Amino acid sequence: MGCENIEFDQGWGEMEKGIEKLKRILAGEKETPFTSREYMTLYTTIYNMCNQKAPHDYSEQLYDKYKKTLDEYITSIVLPSLKDKHDEFMLRELVERWLNHKIMVKWLTRFFHYLDRYFIIQKSVPALNEVGTTCFLNLVYEDVHPTIQDIVLSLIDKEREGDQIDRALLKNALEIFVEMGLGQMNRYQDDFEARFLQETTNYYSRKASKWIEEDSCPDYLLKSEECLKKEVDRVSSYLHSSSETKLIKKVQHELLVVYVNQLLEKEDSGIKVLFRDDKVDDLSRTYRVYNKISQGLDLVANVFKQHVTIEGTAFVQQAEEATSNQASNTPGGHEQVLVKNILELHDNYMTYLNSCFQNHNLFQKALKEAFEVFCNKTVNGSPSAEILASFADHILRKGGSEKLSDEVIEETLEKVVKLLQYVIDKDVFAEFYRKKLARRLLFDRGTNDDHERSILSKLKQQFGAPLTSKMEGMVTDVVLAKEHQSSFQEYLRNNPDVHPGLDFTVTVLTTGFWPSYKWFDLSLPSEMVKCVKVFKGFYETKTKHRKLTWKFSLGTSHINGKFEPKPIELIVSTHQAAVLLLFNASERLSYSEIVAQLNLAHDDLIRLLHSLSCAKYKILNKEPSSKSISQSDSFKFNPNFTDKMRRIKVPLPPVDERKKVIEDVDKDRPYAIDAAIVRIMKSRKVITHQQLISETIEQLSRMFKPNIKAIKKRIEDLITRDYIERDRDNSHMFRYLA
Amino acid sequence: MLVGYSNVSSKAKIKGLEKIDRLFNTYANSSFGMIDPEGIEALCSDLGVDYTDVRILMLAWKLKAEKQGYFTQDEWQTGLKALGVDSLSKLKKALSDLEKEVEKPSNYEDFYTYAFRYCLTEEKQKSVDIESICELLNLVLGVQFRPQIDSLIEYLKVQNDYKVINSDQWINFLRFCKEISFPDLENYDAIQAWPLILDNYVEWMREKHS
Numbered sequence: 001m002g003c004e005n006i007e008f009d010q011g012w013g014e015m016e017k018g019i020e021k022l023k024r025i026l027a028g029e030k031e032t033p034f035t036s037r038e039y040m041t042l043y044t045t046i047y048n049m050c051n052q053k054a055p056h057d058y059s060e061q062l063y064d065k066y067k068k069t070l071d072e073y074i075t076s077i078v079l080p081s082l083k084d085k086h087d088e089f090m091l092r093e094l095v096e097r098w099l100n101h102k103i104m105v106k107w108l109t110r111f112f113h114y115l116d117r118y119f120i121i122q123k124s125v126p127a128l129n130e131v132g133t134t135c136f137l138n139l140v141y142e143d144v145h146p147t148i149q150d151i152v153l154s155l156i157d158k159e160r161e162g163d164q165i166d167r168a169l170l171k172n173a174l175e176i177f178v179e180m181g182l183g184q185m186n187r188y189q190d191d192f193e194a195r196f197l198q199e200t201t202n203y204y205s206r207k208a209s210k211w212i213e214e215d216s217c218p219d220y221l222l223k224s225e226e227c228l229k230k231e232v233d234r235v236s237s238y239l240h241s242s243s244e245t246k247l248i249k250k251v252q253h254e255l256l257v258v259y260v261n262q263l264l265e266k267e268d269s270g271i272k273v274l275f276r277d278d279k280v281d282d283l284s285r286t287y288r289v290y291n292k293i294s295q296g297l298d299l300v301a302n303v304f305k306q307h308v309t310i311e312g313t314a315f316v317q318q319a320e321e322a323t324s325n326q327a328s329n330t331p332g333g334h335e336q337v338l339v340k341n342i343l344e345l346h347d348n349y350m351t352y353l354n355s356c357f358q359n360h361n362l363f364q365k366a367l368k369e370a371f372e373v374f375c376n377k378t379v380n381g382s383p384s385a386e387i388l389a390s391f392a393d394h395i396l397r398k399g400g401s402e403k404l405s406d407e408v409i410e411e412t413l414e415k416v417v418k419l420l421q422y423v424i425d426k427d428v429f430a431e432f433y434r435k436k437l438a439r440r441l442l443f444d445r446g447t448n449d450d451h452e453r454s455i456l457s458k459l460k461q462q463f464g465a466p467l468t469s470k471m472e473g474m475v476t477d478v479v480l481a482k483e484h485q486s487s488f489q490e491y492l493r494n495n496p497d498v499h500p501g502l503d504f505t506v507t508v509l510t511t512g513f514w515p516s517y518k519w520f521d522l523s524l525p526s527e528m529v530k531c532v533k534v535f536k537g538f539y540e541t542k543t544k545h546r547k548l549t550w551k552f553s554l555g556t557s558h559i560n561g562k563f564e565p566k567p568i569e570l571i572v573s574t575h576q577a578a579v580l581l582l583f584n585a586s587e588r589l590s591y592s593e594i595v596a597q598l599n600l601a602h603d604d605l606i607r608l609l610h611s612l613s614c615a616k617y618k619i620l621n622k623e624p625s626s627k628s629i630s631q632s633d634s635f636k637f638n639p640n641f642t643d644k645m646r647r648i649k650v651p652l653p654p655v656d657e658r659k660k661v662i663e664d665v666d667k668d669r670p671y672a673i674d675a676a677i678v679r680i681m682k683s684r685k686v687i688t689h690q691q692l693i694s695e696t697i698e699q700l701s702r703m704f705k706p707n708i709k710a711i712k713k714r715i716e717d718l719i720t721r722d723y724i725e726r727d728r729d730n731s732h733m734f735r736y737l738a
Numbered sequence: 739m740l741v742g743y744s745n746v747s748s749k750a751k752i753k754g755l756e757k758i759d760r761l762f763n764t765y766a767n768s769s770f771g772m773i774d775p776e777g778i779e780a781l782c783s784d785l786g787v788d789y790t791d792v793r794i795l796m797l798a799w800k801l802k803a804e805k806q807g808y809f810t811q812d813e814w815q816t817g818l819k820a821l822g823v824d825s826l827s828k829l830k831k832a833l834s835d836l837e838k839e840v841e842k843p844s845n846y847e848d849f850y851t852y853a854f855r856y857c858l859t860e861e862k863q864k865s866v867d868i869e870s871i872c873e874l875l876n877l878v879l880g881v882q883f884r885p886q887i888d889s890l891i892e893y894l895k896v897q898n899d900y901k902v903i904n905s906d907q908w909i910n911f912l913r914f915c916k917e918i919s920f921p922d923l924e925n926y927d928a929i930q931a932w933p934l935i936l937d938n939y940v941e942w943m944r945e946k947h948s
Contacts, residue, residue, distance in 0.1 A: 689930060689931030725906075726906055726931070731931060734931075
């Protein structure tokens with residue numbers, strides 16, 4: 001019987017029976033499930049019809065029939081059922097119908113399976129499964145998907161507004177979109193996701209614009225965090241996972257990026273306030289939230305930088321105004337306060353950097369740039385480098401006015417060194433520091449060697465030896481001077497006849513280490529002349545190769561003033577002493593007489609006389625007794641001078657060195673640039689102009705920041721002096737000439 | 739005494755050299771044994787060119803003359819032989835050919851650099867004063883780059899930063915004229931390796947025209 005061909009109609013008739021049964025099952029009617037036998041019969045029918053010899057091989061017709069069956073089912077059953085449904089009901093119906101359709105396809109493909117094995121491959125036509133989906137796609141999906149999209153989007157909107165929705169239903173509905181792509185995501189993306197993302201953007205844009213007005217910064221951030229959590233949850237509940245990245249990015253953008261400045265700069269609750277009120281949690285949340293956004297931290301770091309800059313600049317302004325508004329009692333007192341404030345600011349923000357911002361390098365950079373802005377301002381004509389040097393000087397002078405403990409001093413000095421990294425003109429700082437160090441070492445009894453050496457080693461560590469080598473030499477000189485003094489004392493003991501009859505010490509300074517001091521051709525009082533001679537004699541026994549240049553302006557003298565009320569010991573500079581001792585020989589001296597005897601320039605003499613006759617202690621009486629010195633004045637010893645103390649220091653205000661320091665530093669810079677260029681050229685041999693410029697700036701950055709013009713000028717000079725030459729063929733290359 | 743047998747060509751050579759030497763002696767200062775500034779002046783007037791004509795500078799270049807205002811006998815011989823001339827009339831003609839030769843790109847930069855060196859009259863002199871540079875610029879580049887040179891000369895005369903110009907700056911003047919669009923100076927970038935004096939010049943120009 002197997003050899004007999006099955007006629008098409010006959011065979012199809014058998015199939016139809018099975019198909020009808022299937023339809024009934026799908027329609028929920030009472031039906032028994034397919035038995036194995038039934039299945040086998042249907043399968044075999046197809047098999048046989050495909051394996052018959054032509055013209056009885058009905059593969060193609062069966063394939064067509066398969067498709068027609070599905071089409072017909074959809075047209076007659078599915079489409080009508082969807083026709084007048086709306087909203088959620090439509091969604092439900094569609095999901096159900098699709099499920100049914102898949103079941104139908106499943107069974108039909110089982111029956112028609114033989115076609116899948118050979119026919120579709122032979123003819124290169126879509127597999128049965130694919131045909132199944134395509135039928136649904138063409139007849140149902142193409143028709144309804146816009147409506148479905150609307151329904152889904154409105155449900156999502158409802159859920160966002162707080163209502164409960166049937167998430168499983170949405171999940172199933174959206175899966176249809178995915179499956180309609182036949183392996184690609186394009187239907188899901190084009191027919192749903194694109195608009196979904198757009199509406200999400202709109203939704204959050206509306207919310208953001210409302211919340212930014214109404215909410216405080218911390219509250220806004222909390223809400224944003226919440227929203228983001230919910231959206232992630234939404235994805236895992238019913239959206240396709242591929243939507244997550246795009247969705248989150250949009251939400252972040254609308255909530256956190258668009259309004260970032262407005263948010264963080266909020267007057268009553270922004271970053272500024274969070275810092276002020278030490279809201280560590282809120283600051284950490286800000287960091288956490290923005291860290292998840294690409295380049296989000298840049299935005300926050302920027303606001304951070306601006307905030308710190310404003311705070312620092314305000315301190316600078318304060319100092320500037322305070323000084324100009326009232327004459328301060330302590331000169332530079334406001335500048336001291338300024339440095340203290342800035343140090344505190346630094347401490348505070350370093351703490352925040354660690355506790356809230358995970359020490360992230362963006363914030364480190366922001367802090368650095370902020371400090372560089374206000375740490376380089378001039379306050380009342382005083383460059384920041386000078387202010388910082390004065391601050392250090394103040395601390396080192398016997399612990400400053402507050403008598404700080406050793407630990408506090410060490411700590412503060414450490415912070416000063418840290419602050420110096422933000423100052424661009426470090427060489428200016430070094431020069432001011434050096435000048436003040438000299439005064440401390442020479443005039444300030446009881447300087448703490450340990451502290452002095454400690455800050456120098458800290459400076460050396462941070463900025464290199466060139467900054468501190470001279471200063472270290474100075475400290476050593478003073479230590480050595482003490483040793484020399486004992487051997488000088490021995491010399492005097494061994495040569496009693498040359499003893500000048502006065503107690504005196506000499507401090508020998510190595511010229512290269514110390515700042516340069518003006519040399520005065522002062523005519524010394526005879527007592528002192530003897531001292532100088534004696535020491536010279538001693539010094540020549542020690543070494544014949546050094547020349548001594550005497551700088552009396554740096555010396556201190558103790559003079560006993562025999563005043564009527566009581567004798568008082570006066571501690572004065574050697575120059576002041578020279579003036580006073582003149583009055584041992586004459587009771588009254590005119591200005592011009594003094595000039596003649598001392599051989600000093602007018603500026604210097606006026607300063608000296610002022611300190612002795614017009615300032616706090618009037619050791620000399622001036623005629624006329626006006627407040628300032630004129631060249632026609634006369635002076636007399638004041639026998640009635642007295643003070644409650646038995647020993648007083650008569651101060652001589654120092655000449656303002658600021659101009660000279662800046663001049664000296666400016667003079668030295670070209671040499672430093674030269675040295676850097678030569679060093680670089682020596683090691684590189686050949687280098688481009690750009691690289692030479694950038695490496696020079698890099699090398700010198702520990703001392704100062706040279707501008708390009710200055711560097712170019714030095715390059716030119718070095719070309720003229722045949723250190724380097726420009727390459728003949730490549731005009732932007734330079735070569736080292738050995 | 740050795741007597742050499744000379745063949746015809748060497749006889750001709752000697753004859754040619756004789757003529758060159760005779761020409762030399764016409765202008766040379768006998769006590770120095772070389773042509774001095776006076777001699778050059780005379781040569782110029784005989785050639786019908788001005789003493790300050792750029793062609794004389796070109797001649798000096800061709801002769802590879804070491805010292806400004808002087809031609810040694812060696813330089814004269816070598817130079818005139820290279821030009822292929824042995825008489826005044828031939829020299830006159832050669833001058834115009836010389837101009838073309840100098841303008842060849844392969845020769846021009848060499849001539850330009852030579853012009854600067856020629857002005858270094860003192861031993862160990864490295865730079866030339868501004869006044870002379872301005873004249874030299876005009877002479878050497880004036881024809882080819884008139885607007886640039888006029889403007890540059892104006893600047894050099896009013897600025898105070900530089901009293902002398904060194905060879906590096908000199909060579910860059912030519913580069914400037916060749917590479918930088920004028921008068922907009924659009925493609926000039928001070929960040930590049932141009933000498934500072936040109937940076938300043940461009941700044942001055944831009945201010946003038948703003």
